[in-house]
Amino acid sequence: MPMDDDTPRTTTANDGGTGAVGAAAQLLVGRTGDRRGVGDVLIDEDELAAADAFDLPGADLSSEEISVQILAAQADEFTCASCFLVRHRSQIAVDRGGRLYCVDCEG
Template sequence: MATDYDAPRKTDEDVSEDSIEELKTRRNDKNSGKVDEDEVEAAEAFELPGADLSHEELTVRVLPRQADEFTCGSCFLVKAASQRAESRKGIDYCVDCV
């Protein structure tokens, strides 16, 4: 069991004052501090799979092809030029797909 040396120490007199009834009321007081959350308000924050997102708009900025990258002909991922393993019939392939 870990010991917190910074915590104030109780004397024998303090320990004897902690009766069972007092300890029970402290335990009940800890539960009374909990906040009741409105279930309806919490449920509105969650997005369900298959939800209608037709009113949402997605904005994507497409960058032009850079000189130091290529698109793999097998996995179709954009890779750095250093990942190019070989080129067959004008199609480049990355080191992961060869």
């Protein structure tokens, strides 16, 4: 009998109410001591601990202090008048009235 993939699975009386997925999950939980089951989903404790160590983009870093050493532009560097990046003098493409442009911004 064809079954629609979107319909929820139901348990039958002969499988003990656990279902095939639940029985497989119980077997896996029995074999591995570092996993715990939540419903039919297994959670690996090692992966959970590793995930807590990662900082997500956009996280609140207001309590963090960042120290950066700022150097003045060196003699062999220039600041592009278009993108305002500090580049090596070998990347000067155009000098328009004392305003230097890099090879990426020429045009």
